[in-house]
Amino acid sequence: MKKIKKIKIKINGKIKYITQDSNLFVVLKNLKIPLNKVAIELNEEIIDKKKINKIKLNKNDIIEIVHFIGGG
Amino acid sequence: MVNLKKDNLIIANKKFNSRLIVGTGKYRSMSECAKAIKLSGAEIVTVAVRRVNISDKNKPLLMDYIDPKKITYLPNTAGCFNSKEALRTLRLAREIGGWKLVKLEVLGDKKNLFPDMIETLKSTEVLAKEGFKVMVYCNDDPLMAKRLENSGADAIMPLAAPIGSGLGIQNKINIQIIRKQTKLPLIIDAGLGQASDATIAMELGCDGVLVNTAIAKAKKPFEMALAFKNAVIAGRQSFKSGRIDKILMGNPSSPSKGII
Numbered sequence: 001m002k003k004i005k006k007i008k009i010k011i012n013g014k015i016k017y018i019t020q021d022s023n024l025f026v027v028l029k030n031l032k033i034p035l036n037k038v039a040i041e042l043n044e045e046i047i048d049k050k051k052i053n054k055i056k057l058n059k060n061d062i063i064e065i066v067h068f069i070g071g072g
Numbered sequence: 073m074v075n076l077k078k079d080n081l082i083i084a085n086k087k088f089n090s091r092l093i094v095g096t097g098k099y100r101s102m103s104e105c106a107k108a109i110k111l112s113g114a115e116i117v118t119v120a121v122r123r124v125n126i127s128d129k130n131k132p133l134l135m136d137y138i139d140p141k142k143i144t145y146l147p148n149t150a151g152c153f154n155s156k157e158a159l160r161t162l163r164l165a166r167e168i169g170g171w172k173l174v175k176l177e178v179l180g181d182k183k184n185l186f187p188d189m190i191e192t193l194k195s196t197e198v199l200a201k202e203g204f205k206v207m208v209y210c211n212d213d214p215l216m217a218k219r220l221e222n223s224g225a226d227a228i229m230p231l232a233a234p235i236g237s238g239l240g241i242q243n244k245i246n247i248q249i250i251r252k253q254t255k256l257p258l259i260i261d262a263g264l265g266q267a268s269d270a271t272i273a274m275e276l277g278c279d280g281v282l283v284n285t286a287i288a289k290a291k292k293p294f295e296m297a298l299a300f301k302n303a304v305i306a307g308r309q310s311f312k313s314g315r316i317d318k319i320l321m322g323n324p325s326s327p328s329k330g331i332i
Contacts, residue, residue: 065124070134
């Protein structure tokens with residue numbers, strides 16, 4: 001049986017291991033991220049949310065997911 | 073009866089009935105924050121952009137308590153200490169759902185929280201070019217306010233005193249000079265401590281005030297939210313009514329003719 005290869009990525013400062021060739025949409029879905037309420041950066045570039053199912057993740061990718069919280 | 077209904081606050085061609093903008097930080101809970109906002113009558117609220125907590129997915133979201141379709145969200149750049157961080161934050165904020173009206177706040181010192189005006193000015197230019205509608209938190213410096221205006225700011229928001237200090241307006245003269253020189257919305261942002269501070273700001277001719285700590289950290293935030301609402305209305309009415317001239321000596325209110 002072929003072993004599923006995992007790659008290391010960082011999401012919001014936390015290290016995660018995901019299946020190689022995972023796309024961003026699947027990763028965010030697994031984290032239950034409400035896409036309409038967030039913005040996403042991949043390696044410091046803002047991602048168009050409409051295109052996230054086409055974005056393949058690579059080793060050492062850095063993802064930032066932000067939303068609005070209370071502030072002055 | 074003064075008709076204040078038509079006396080709207082206009083920012084970047086958008087009309088608002090309320091001249092009070094409130095922050096959503098420092099409340100004890102989201103429900104307390106939502107109720108205070110409702111009582112304040114504010115139609116614009118500032119919000120911060122932060123990382124989603126990916127380990128606690130059940131954490132309540134601000135948008136579940138304050139509907140961005142009913143209340144205008146004004147994303148801020150709180151915690152940013154240079155132009156690069158501020159631009160990154162606001163570009164992300166825009167991406168969340170098309171927010172173009174933003175509050176730019178680039179701080180220069182972690183203790184006094186004064187704005188770094190060089191970085192603020194640089195950021196204003198870039199944001200205006202990118203189509204943002206920028207409300208700029210700034211020092212109460214008329215020259216810098218003018219430069220911000222020339223750089224494409226949509227509102228000038230000088231501090232009354234350091235953020236969260238509750239000291240009230242420290243430099244009325246500067247605020248009045250800025251008022252005289254600009255037709256842009258002038259909003260006092262930061263440093264107010266009590267409702268009367270908001271009245272003073274409005275009586276100086278400001279178009280609005282932005283308050284967070286003074287409401288959120290009051291012993292009774294709901295009552296204070298209401299007090300600020302009334303104070304802003306009172307101050308605006310007072311300003312529009314044309315105050316009397318100041319004189320040094322007394323001037324009796326009752327006629328001297330016919331005294332027995």
